Every structure is written in structure tokens, then in C-alpha cells.
Amino acid sequence: MKYSPHTSKDKEQMLEAIGAASEEELFSAIPSDLRLGKVDLPDGISEMELKRSVMEMAGDNYSTNKLISFLGGGAYEHYIPQAVESIISRGEFLTAYTPYQAEASQGTLQSIYEYQSLICELTGMDVANASMYDGASSLAEAALLAVRDTGRKQVVYPASLHPEYKQVLKTYMEGIKVEFIEIPHAAGIYDTEVLERQISDGTACVIAQNPNFFGCIEDCSAIGQICHSKGAIFIACVNPLSLGLLSSPGEYGADIAVGEGQPLGIPLSYGGPYLGFFAVKEKYMRKIPGRVVGMTRDSEGKPGFVLTLQAREQHIRREKATSNICSNEGLMALAATVYLSLIGKKGLKEIARQNLLKSHYLAVQISKLGGFEPVFNTPFFNEFVVKCGRDPEKIISDLLKHGIIGGLPLGRFYPDMRNCMSICVTETKSRADLDKFVEVLGKH
Amino acid sequence: MEKLIFETGSEGRNGCSLPKLDVPDAAESSFIPGNLLRRKEALLPEVSELDCIRHFTRLSRLNYSVDTNFYPLGSCTMKYNPRINEKIASLPQFSALHPYQPESSVQGMLKLLYDTEQMLCRICGMDAFTLQPAAGAHGELTGMLIARAYHVSKGDPRKKVLIPDSAHGTNPASAALCGYEVVTVKSGPDGRIDIGALKDAAGQDVAVMMLTNPNTLGLFEKDIKKIADIIHGSGALLYLDGANMNALAGVSRPGDMGFDICHVNLHKTFSTPHGGGGPGSGPVGVKAALADYLPAPRIKIKRNKFTLDSDCKKSIGKVKAFYGNIGVVIKAYCYIRSLGGEGLRDAAFEAVLNANYLKAKLRGNYTPAFDGEPCMHEFVLTGKDKKPMGVRTLDIAKRLLDYGYYAPTIYFPLIVEEAIMIEPTETESKQTLDAFADVMIKITGEAASDPSLVTSAPHTTPVRRLDEVAAARELNLRWKKTGA
Incomplete structure (x- = not known):
């Protein structure tokens, strides 16, 4: 299959207009010993053959559509209304570039402005950017902002922070010498006594994840107060759907709110593309990474939208930019915008409530089984940790035979939790699904 | 509105x-x-x-897009995005996979990812690839971290990164994010690396040189092997910003040129759509000696099964949660399979043919910043000779919008005054290029006869020229309920 339209006659005419004898001549700047004879790849195939070949590979996957999945851990299965896909697959959105020419990009620009507004509403913050790669990199950029802004070199995070987020945080900060302090958890949440002892005038930021990796709900207000008592920046990494019920970062005084936007209408897609959101209090507005859209007027006084605050960005400031980010996750931000518009004020709360009620129903049923007990007696949203009588990795592989993905074994992240797994329940599970899970689990 | x-x-x-x-x-x-x-x-x-x-x-409907308009945006490779690739990436067998599913339930997915890494290795002449970076700049950061880990392991953490003055802004920003000091290398009069200046800049404290090839002027760095020798001779590594790989895929391999690390932009060369700002995908390839530093996990084959290997002791760690922008990778995989080796080479040929044809058509009315030889997949004009008429490059760009064309990249690269950077890509037909050239030429006529028509453009877009200065001065970045 080829997608270029040229006929041999077109090519002849074009070469003649150029004044070149052959296409080869156009490549004369490449030394001949660097020119490939043949690429070591199979021949191209037709659309029909491609489809057939890929369907074969797809058949070796068992998706969450076919299986009943209780996996969470930073990627969540939520129902995505059809209208989301219908909008984001429109070529006018899908095949546009970053909106450099504002007058020809008002659709993208206005939808980003609406996205920024929605993220501000959800998080209770003042200003949001146009998106980051994902929750983890968004958190890393927040910590970088804090280190830059405070001139301090200590980053404090909890043991209950998503383990992959910890890794990304450390990777991103490799180039600037930073000291990391991990605060242990007490009953699944921040041990605030240890936090108080460990935090100092050298602390740039304190990070809290809410709900945290164990699913537990943190007392962010208390963490924030301890953080601010030392003049450090308080970074809240939150699940956006949980904000239908849980106190918002703005309410508990966070300075920066970041998180993974995937729960807002974005497919699981084996881990990406997802959506990092990034929002701050107004005083940090000029220090944030990434694109920002603002409303302005045209030469006739009509309202319109442009990229703004660009003096922070890499294409202007180069090595002095606030971040190196250029392409972000624009289309995923659009998906979140359409999703939040569809579910609306009422839907957000209702979805959050169903997550809460269904996960608590399951937790109660599982705790009635012998051999499984809840690990933390702490409030949770849609995810909780249970201790199993035997190796959870084995339980998971047994359950798979019954069409169930049972949860996430935690031993791979926390060696002292080898017998534990986290279980996530969203609105996508019916009571029948939950009862089936309990029944099968009871036999293992 | x-x-x-x-x-x-x-x-x-x-x-x-x-x-x-x-x-x-x-x-x-x-x-x-x-x-x-x-x-x-x-x-x-x-x-x-x-x-x-x-x-x-x-x-x-207020947007211009590849589906609706010619989009000659330089360095962005706005080619056609095949629809079958969209369909395949959205199949539930891919799009409904959770990243923590047991490996036994995702063997097809892992095979596709493994095969994509292998194909990218062959296209780039590299030994190992990671699919984790989410965009080009993210790939650059990954590459810089790999270089840092390599030098640190040798007990020789170096301080500087050399970057040509024609480079994308992300290059210096990525190097700085990784803690390096950026040293700018001036281009020579022919728009290429000045070997003398490079020799002066190279030294024991240089960790990496970042290079775009073909460079942002659309010129292939002819002396690439000499450059590689100088860089390697000083103990540094050579990094390719692969934004312009559309000129090279199937034609010439960065690995053969002496590059140690490279990123490719799947959302440029490999046809995945840009989505109005992303998601992209910026896989990074390395030579064998650097493979252990790639982000974790790596996809391996063990006992005939695909597996995710997180036991990577020398790895730089992770740059993103999970494994990358997989939905984007699937589309690029489909593209490479569809075109095959020869198809990729033909696409590069035709991309270069289109750029040279358009340059030839515009030469009489616009001044190429560098001429006298064929360009690669893109070329840069300077609008400085229109300034006496009171018309600037920005005005020409805005006037193009009136005629239904998206504007080229403007004011970049920074080393060309009033730059207009045009990349037509291979999927545009001769007719489209002819019509675009006619309009570009018509605009030079308007600039001469009625400059205010051009300087007050655009006239037909949903909004007229927008006030960016006012936007930055009186910030309005979100909706607020009236009275709230």
C-alpha cells in the first residue's frame, strides 16, 4: 500500500521542472557509502492483508472487554460514552497540528480553553495548562517547578505513591542533584508524625497522592499544613473522577494539582496514550510547563483564542525554558473535555458514588470469605488492598481461567506485601460480576 | 465565536x-x-x-487540518494519516488492554511492540529501541539521560552538550533539563555545521552533540562522518534528533552515519495523526553498547513467550508510567507494515521530490535561504526581501489562510531572517503543489500592489488577526461563572 499520489508522468514532469535527471540526483548530498541498497524489511502489504495479519495478533490478546477485570493501579476501566470517540475521531481535530496559526485553529484552541476551565473547576485551582504526557511525568514536572521556585533541594513523597510515579520522579530529577525523602505509611496513609520530623527548611515540596496507590484516602489538609509550615510547595496528585466526592486540591490548599486524566473518557490502551493534567494557584502561573491557551480579541474586537504565556516555552527560551515539552496529549485532553461535558455536574457525582458503593460492597463480600482480609482499615474510594492466604500471583493466574483478572499483586512493588493484592471496582461492574468474582475467589 | x-x-x-x-x-x-x-x-x-x-x-469546523487543507508546516511532516491504522488501534483487543494484565493475556500486544522495535532498529541502523517516550522532546530527554548514565558509569560525568544554532528549541531545553550546559555551535555559510567551529567546541568536557539530519534548513550534513569522528574522538556521543527522518527512512540509516542514539517521531515520519497537539510518540534507539541504559521494562522473548523484563540494573529508570503511547505505536506499526522497506524508500523519495518541485516553482518569487543544490524533504525561504513593501513573513502566513492553506512554519530556524519553512510531504499531489505555488506567487503580487490587503490578513477565517500581546497582558485562561 502506498499513500503518495504520484504517477510516473507526474514524477517526470516534476523532475523536469526541478532540472534534475533522476530522483537519485536529489539525494546527491548523502555520501554513496551511506546510501542503502535495500532496507531489511518485508515488502509492503495491502490494507486487506494488514487487517488480516493484525487481527491474528489481536486474537492473542484477552481484553478487559471480554474479561471481568479488577485492575486499577493508575489505569482505570470506566465506561466511555460513544460520543467521545465520535468527536475525537473527526479529522478536523485528529489531523490538525498544535494550533500555531490561531485564526485557522479556533476549534482546537477553544476546546483547550474549555479543558483548562474544566480542570480548574475539578481541582479547585486557578490555572491549568493544555496537558502533559501522563500523570507520572506531570508529577515530575511539578516537583521540578517546586525545586526551581524554592531553590531548595529536598523532595518529600510518601511510600504509598504509585511506584512507577516514584521511578519517573527520580529519572526526571537525575540531572539536578536532589535529595528524596520517602515517608512511610501508617495504616495505608501518610505517617504525618514522621513527615513532621523529616520535613525541614530545605524541603522544596511535599507530594501527596489521593487516593494513594493503596486506594486509601489521605488527610490532605493535615499534610498541606505540615508542608506549608516549612514554606514548602504542596503538590497533590489526584484521581480526577474521585473529585466527584473527595475534597478538591483547592479546598485543602494545594499549590499544584496534577494527576492522570485517563479515567476521564480515555481508553486503557495498554498504558497509553493518557493525559497528564497540571493546575496551579495563580502565583505559579508564569512558572508552569507546557502550552496555555488564553482568550483575546481579533482586529475587529471579536473574541477568539490564542496560545499565550509563550515566553516560558522551549521554542522561545530554549535552554532557559520551564520545560522541554512541545507535543503534549492534545487529543486526549479533548476526549476528557467531551467526557466531562457529557457526564456533567450530576454525572460526575453519580459515577464517583457508584465507584464508592460498588467497591465497598465487594470489599465487604470478600472479607466474609475465609483466607482474605482487608489490610487497611482506612477510608477508600474505588480500590482497596486485601491480604491473601496464598501467593496472589497464583490466584490471579487461576482466576484468569474463569475469565477474571483478579487484581494487582503488590509484591512486585512492595516486597513486604507479597501476600497482598489491590482490587479496583468501577461503575463498569454489575452486582452479578462482583458476586461471580466472590464466588470464584472463594474456591481459591 | x-x-x-x-x-x-x-x-x-x-x-x-x-x-x-x-x-x-x-x-x-x-x-x-x-x-x-x-x-x-x-x-x-x-x-x-x-x-x-x-x-x-x-x-x-473552525479548524484547518490535513483532512481538509494542505498543511505545509516545516519540520512537522503533516502527511496523510491512514484510516485503517486508526481503526486497528481502536480495536478493543488493543484499546481495552490494561497495562497490568498478566503477560499470558497480552501476547499479541507484546509481539506487535517487539516487532515495532525490531523494524525501527532496521530502519535506523540501531541495535535496540525503547517505545516509552511519549513525544520527540521526551525522546530527547531519554537520550540525554542515557548519555549521562553512560558517562557516569565510566567515571567521567561530562558537563556540556553541543547544539547547532539551527536546532529545534526542544534540543537545548532537553539538555538543560538533564543538567547539562548547552554550547551553541554556529552554522557555516552553507547552512551546515562549521567543522572548524565544531573542532573548537569539542573537548573532554563535552558529553553529547545533538544534531538534526537533514538539518532544519532541509540540508543533509554531508560531513556527517567527519562530525562523528570528531565527536567520538573526544569521547562524546552523537545524538540524532529524528524529526526529519521522513527524508531518510529507507534511504540512509543514522546508525551507519555514526549516531549512537536517536529518536524518531512516530507522529511525523510514521504517519500517526498529530491530534491538535498530541499524542505523539518518540521511540529512542541506541547502539548495543548503550542498550542496558534504556528505560525499563524491556520487551524480551523467554521460552518462546514475550515478557516485560524489569530487571534492568543499569537502566535510567522510567520516563513515563507503563510502556509508552501504545495506541500511537500500533498505528506506526501498521504504517510500516503497509509500506514495507521499498515503500518507505519511495515515500522518502517523493517527499524530497515534492519539496524540490515546490522550491523550483517558488524560486522566481521568493528567495531560498540556501540554494544551489537540491534540498531534502523541506526548504526554507526568507521573506526579508518583502520587508521594503511593508509586508512581513507573518503577513504572508496569515494571507495564506485566506486561500485555504495552513501556513508554513515561520520565524524558524532562528538563523534565517523572516524564515518561511515549507515541508509538503509525499502525500500531496502535483496539483495541490501547483495550486499552492500559484497562491504564494499571487501573494507576492498583492504585497507589491496592495500591501495592506496582506498585512491585514486573514480576512476569511472565523476570526480576524488575533491580538497575542493583549492575550499575554490581560490573561484570561479559564471560564468562571459570572459573579463567582
Whole structure:
């Protein structure tokens, strides 16, 4: 299959207009010993053959559509209304570039402005950017902002922070010498006594994840107060759907709110593309990474939208930019915008409530089984940790035979939790699904 | 302007429905203490599904896109995005896979990712690839971290990164993010690396040189092997910013040129759509000696099964949660399979043919910044000779919008005054290029006869020229409820 339209006659005419004898001549700047004879790849195939070949590979996957999945851990299965896909697959959105020419990009620009507004509403913050790669990199950029802004070199995070987020945080900060302090958890949440002892005038930021990796709900207000008592920046990494019920970062005084936007209408897609959101209090507005859209007027006084605050960005400031980010996750931000518009004020709360009620129903049923007990007696949203009588990795592989993905074994992240797994329940599970899970689990 | 979604709809309206709650109901406060619950409601829109569809459909129609308009945006490779690739990436067998599913349930997925890495190795002449970086700049950061880890392991952490003055802004920003000091290398009079200046800059404290090839002027660095020798001779590594790989895929391999690390942009060379700003994907390839530093996990084959290997002791760690922008990778995989080796080479040929044809058509009316030899997949004009008429490059760009064309990249690269950077890509036909050239030439006529027509453009777009200065001065970055 080829997608270029040229006929041999077109090519002849074009070469003649150029004044070149052959296409080869156009490549004369490449030394001949660097020119490939043949690429070591199979021949191209037709659309029909491609489809057939890929369907074969797809058949070796068992998706969450076919299986009943209780996996969470930073990627969540939520129902995505059809209208989301219908909008984001429109070529006018899908095949546009970053909106450099504002007058020809008002659709993208206005939808980003609406996205920024929605993220501000959800998080209770003042200003949001146009998106980051994902929750983890968004958190890393927040910590970088804090280190830059405070001139301090200590980053404090909890043991209950998503383990992959910890890794990304450390990777991103490799180039600037930073000291990391991990605060242990007490009953699944921040041990605030240890936090108080460990935090100092050298602390740039304190990070809290809410709900945290164990699913537990943190007392962010208390963490924030301890953080601010030392003049450090308080970074809240939150699940956006949980904000239908849980106190918002703005309410508990966070300075920066970041998180993974995937729960807002974005497919699981084996881990990406997802959506990092990034929002701050107004005083940090000029220090944030990434694109920002603002409303302005045209030469006739009509309202319109442009990229703004660009003096922070890499294409202007180069090595002095606030971040190196250029392409972000624009289309995923659009998906979140359409999703939040569809579910609306009422839907957000209702979805959050169903997550809460269904996960608590399951937790109660599982705790009635012998051999499984809840690990933390702490409030949770849609995810909780249970201790199993035997190796959870084995339980998971047994359950798979019954069409169930049972949860996430935690031993791979926390060696002292080898017998534990986290279980996530969203609105996508019916009571029948939950009862089936309990029944099968009871036999293992 | 289309009304904001917040100003559409009506209180109590909503655009989705949930199954009826089938587990016991209870007040949320019976599970969560009141002080942890939300007090102030988020003011989300209240619209019906039709309100919502109509709003976003209308917004979409205000955009120019590859599907609707020629988009000659230099260094962005706005080629056609094949629809079958979209369809395949959205199959539930891929799009509904959870990243923590047992490996036995995702063997097809892992095979596709493994095969993509292998194909990219062959296209680039590299020994190992990671698919984890989410965009080009993210790939650059990954590459810089790999270089740092390599030098640190040798007990020789170096301080500087050399970057040509024609480079994308992300290069210096990525190097700085990794803690390096950026040293700018001036281009020579022919628009290429000045070997003398490079020799002066190279030295024991240089960790990496970042290079774009073909460079942002659309010129292949002829002396690439000499450059590689100088860089390697000083103990540094050579990094390729692969943004311009569309000129090279199937024709010449960065690995053979002496590059140790490279990133490719799947959303440019390999046809995945740009989505109005992403998602992209910026896989990074390395030579064998650097493979151990790649982000974890790596996809391996063990006992005939694909597996994710997280036991990577020398790895730089992770640059993103999970494994990368997989949905984007799937589309690029489909593209490479569809074209095959020869098809990729033909695409590069035709991309270069299109750029040279357009340059030839425009030469009489616009001044190429560098001429006298064929360009690669893109070329740069300078608009400085239009300045005496009172018309600037920005005005020409805006006037193009009136004729239904997106504008080229402008004011970049920084070393060309009033730069106009044009990349037509291979998927545009001769007719499209002819029509575009006619309009470009017509605009030079307008600049001479009626400059105010050009300087006041655009005239036919949904809004007239927007005031960016006012936007930055009186910031309005979000909707707020009136009176709130």
C-alpha cells in the first residue's frame, strides 16, 4: 500500500521542472557509502492483508472487554460514552497540528480553553495548562517547578505513591542533584508524625497522592499544613473522577494539582496514550510547563483564542525554558473535555458514588470469605488492598481461567506485601460480576 | 465565536446515563469522614448529548487540518494519516488492554511492540529501541539521560552538550533539563555545521552533540562522518534528533552515519495523526553498547513467550508510567507494515521530490535561504526581501489562510531572517503543489500592489488577526461563572 499520489508522468514532469535527471540526483548530498541498497524489511502489504495479519495478533490478546477485570493501579476501566470517540475521531481535530496559526485553529484552541476551565473547576485551582504526557511525568514536572521556585533541594513523597510515579520522579530529577525523602505509611496513609520530623527548611515540596496507590484516602489538609509550615510547595496528585466526592486540591490548599486524566473518557490502551493534567494557584502561573491557551480579541474586537504565556516555552527560551515539552496529549485532553461535558455536574457525582458503593460492597463480600482480609482499615474510594492466604500471583493466574483478572499483586512493588493484592471496582461492574468474582475467589 | 460549553445547556440537564445502582445505597459520609469530602461542587457543563455533539462538531469546523487543507508546516511532516491504522488501534483487543494484565493475556500486544522495535532498529541502523517516550522532546530527554548514565558509569560525568544554532528549541531545553550546559555551535555559510567551529567546541568536557539530519534548513550534513569522528574522538556521543527522518527512512540509516542514539517521531515520519497537539510518540534507539541504559521494562522473548523484563540494573529508570503511547505505536506499526522497506524508500523519495518541485516553482518569487543544490524533504525561504513593501513573513502566513492553506512554519530556524519553512510531504499531489505555488506567487503580487490587503490578513477565517500581546497582558485562561 502506498499513500503518495504520484504517477510516473507526474514524477517526470516534476523532475523536469526541478532540472534534475533522476530522483537519485536529489539525494546527491548523502555520501554513496551511506546510501542503502535495500532496507531489511518485508515488502509492503495491502490494507486487506494488514487487517488480516493484525487481527491474528489481536486474537492473542484477552481484553478487559471480554474479561471481568479488577485492575486499577493508575489505569482505570470506566465506561466511555460513544460520543467521545465520535468527536475525537473527526479529522478536523485528529489531523490538525498544535494550533500555531490561531485564526485557522479556533476549534482546537477553544476546546483547550474549555479543558483548562474544566480542570480548574475539578481541582479547585486557578490555572491549568493544555496537558502533559501522563500523570507520572506531570508529577515530575511539578516537583521540578517546586525545586526551581524554592531553590531548595529536598523532595518529600510518601511510600504509598504509585511506584512507577516514584521511578519517573527520580529519572526526571537525575540531572539536578536532589535529595528524596520517602515517608512511610501508617495504616495505608501518610505517617504525618514522621513527615513532621523529616520535613525541614530545605524541603522544596511535599507530594501527596489521593487516593494513594493503596486506594486509601489521605488527610490532605493535615499534610498541606505540615508542608506549608516549612514554606514548602504542596503538590497533590489526584484521581480526577474521585473529585466527584473527595475534597478538591483547592479546598485543602494545594499549590499544584496534577494527576492522570485517563479515567476521564480515555481508553486503557495498554498504558497509553493518557493525559497528564497540571493546575496551579495563580502565583505559579508564569512558572508552569507546557502550552496555555488564553482568550483575546481579533482586529475587529471579536473574541477568539490564542496560545499565550509563550515566553516560558522551549521554542522561545530554549535552554532557559520551564520545560522541554512541545507535543503534549492534545487529543486526549479533548476526549476528557467531551467526557466531562457529557457526564456533567450530576454525572460526575453519580459515577464517583457508584465507584464508592460498588467497591465497598465487594470489599465487604470478600472479607466474609475465609483466607482474605482487608489490610487497611482506612477510608477508600474505588480500590482497596486485601491480604491473601496464598501467593496472589497464583490466584490471579487461576482466576484468569474463569475469565477474571483478579487484581494487582503488590509484591512486585512492595516486597513486604507479597501476600497482598489491590482490587479496583468501577461503575463498569454489575452486582452479578462482583458476586461471580466472590464466588470464584472463594474456591481459591 | 461558538458559545462556551459552560454557557450551553441548562441546569439539571445531562448527556449520559448509568445503569441503575444494583448494590446497597448509602450516604457517602457513611464511608468517608465529612472533612475528606468535597464541599464546593465542580461547575461542570449541563448539556444533552446533542448539545455536546453539536458544540464540538461546530468547533471542529473552525479548524484547518490535513483532512481538509494542505498543511505545509516545516519540520512537522503533516502527511496523510491512514484510516485503517486508526481503526486497528481502536480495536478493543488493543484499546481495552490494561497495562497490568498478566503477560499470558497480552501476547499479541507484546509481539506487535517487539516487532515495532525490531523494524525501527532496521530502519535506523540501531541495535535496540525503547517505545516509552511519549513525544520527540521526551525522546530527547531519554537520550540525554542515557548519555549521562553512560558517562557516569565510566567515571567521567561530562558537563556540556553541543547544539547547532539551527536546532529545534526542544534540543537545548532537553539538555538543560538533564543538567547539562548547552554550547551553541554556529552554522557555516552553507547552512551546515562549521567543522572548524565544531573542532573548537569539542573537548573532554563535552558529553553529547545533538544534531538534526537533514538539518532544519532541509540540508543533509554531508560531513556527517567527519562530525562523528570528531565527536567520538573526544569521547562524546552523537545524538540524532529524528524529526526529519521522513527524508531518510529507507534511504540512509543514522546508525551507519555514526549516531549512537536517536529518536524518531512516530507522529511525523510514521504517519500517526498529530491530534491538535498530541499524542505523539518518540521511540529512542541506541547502539548495543548503550542498550542496558534504556528505560525499563524491556520487551524480551523467554521460552518462546514475550515478557516485560524489569530487571534492568543499569537502566535510567522510567520516563513515563507503563510502556509508552501504545495506541500511537500500533498505528506506526501498521504504517510500516503497509509500506514495507521499498515503500518507505519511495515515500522518502517523493517527499524530497515534492519539496524540490515546490522550491523550483517558488524560486522566481521568493528567495531560498540556501540554494544551489537540491534540498531534502523541506526548504526554507526568507521573506526579508518583502520587508521594503511593508509586508512581513507573518503577513504572508496569515494571507495564506485566506486561500485555504495552513501556513508554513515561520520565524524558524532562528538563523534565517523572516524564515518561511515549507515541508509538503509525499502525500500531496502535483496539483495541490501547483495550486499552492500559484497562491504564494499571487501573494507576492498583492504585497507589491496592495500591501495592506496582506498585512491585514486573514480576512476569511472565523476570526480576524488575533491580538497575542493583549492575550499575554490581560490573561484570561479559564471560564468562571459570572459573579463567582
